Amino acid sequence: MNPISNLIDKINNQQLWDREIELERNEYLKVKGSIDTNIYLVKSGSLRIFVVDEFEEHTIRFGYKDNLIASLDSFLNEKPSDFYIQALKKTHVKVINKKKYKSFIESSSENKEIWFSVLENFVLQQMERERDILTSSPIERYKRVLERSPQLFQEIPNKYIASYLRMTPETLSRIKKS
């Protein structure tokens, strides 16, 4: 069993979620400049995390059913971050705040270990992501991500996938045709 599902199960069992938030399509859960030290569990719908550089958006990550998402930099260092988190359709998330989360983590060495595994997992994911983005050819970038995350192409509109893949929607459209 992977550490993330494990973590979610334990938080569920101990009923540690604070509350549920309902987001309308396009609504923001977090915007640039804010501090957000919550962790969210997506119950339904989908979200994306993105940053803006000089009027251009770069999608960093998506979240859908049963995924944990957070503004991880803000969560870790408790400072404002540049990330936006936006719902792509009507979305429900559950919330746990950092204080509660930390006390959960510190309540047992097993929990500590789980959180450690989750972080390690994230590091490995980020290393893969780095390679995805570095790949020069748009076709190869597409193939890499399609192979690892095929479900993504069913859940998420192409324009956001294009942004995630570091290309324009036009280029993605042309790749899919060929």
Place this chain on the structure above:
Amino acid sequence: MNPISNLIDKINNQQLWDREIELERNEYLKVKGSIDTNIYLVKSGSLRIFVVDEFEEHTIRFGYKDNLIASLDSFLNEKPSDFYIQALKKTHVKVINKKKYKSFIESSSENKEIWFSVLENFVLQQMERERDILTSSPIERYKRVLERSPQLFQEIPNKYIASYLRMTPETLSRIKKS
């Protein structure tokens, strides 16, 4: 004091480094397909970590004096990884293997905390790195990295910096002129 220097100091004080390795210019410390669960401390010289995609190299990270470097994916999951680590000039590194490192980490909760901070630190660095690479304009990519790591441009030949910045040496050359 940052967690990485802290970690290095403690390993120094406890004299846990196994041995020193001397590398000639262009020599490899690790190649694709190998398992390497060591952590290295650079004593002198410089190295780069890179991957190869279809005959193209992508530089992921540099190491120079007093930096820790590792094939982190291989270190974490103890599997072979695609990374190469190569000396860019005559280089000396000290080595600690994972087993010894783990027992060091587990010998006190303070050490555990330090390692945790180092990992968190790495996550934050990787998130910055992701933004660096995503930035569309080569000029902006250059500026971002120049601002955060000016010393890099003194230590490392341009062709590797170009690779790190996801552009050709020609493009980097054009940017520096303007």
Place this chain on the structure above:
DNA sequence: TTTATTTTATTACAAATGTCAATAGATAAT
């Protein structure tokens, strides 16, 4: 120090992706 070799910088050219605009299609709202 001089020569040879390797590395880096520059230039002209080609190729690829982005931009813009128009159309078709899909999804959401009324």
Place this chain on the structure above:
DNA sequence: ATTATCTATTGACATTTGTAATAAAATAAA
């Protein structure tokens, strides 16, 4: 169900970055 809005596709064109060849510079060797 109908309308309105948002998304995907396609084509023409411009821009930018990469490629390849050459020149210059730096480094290593003699």
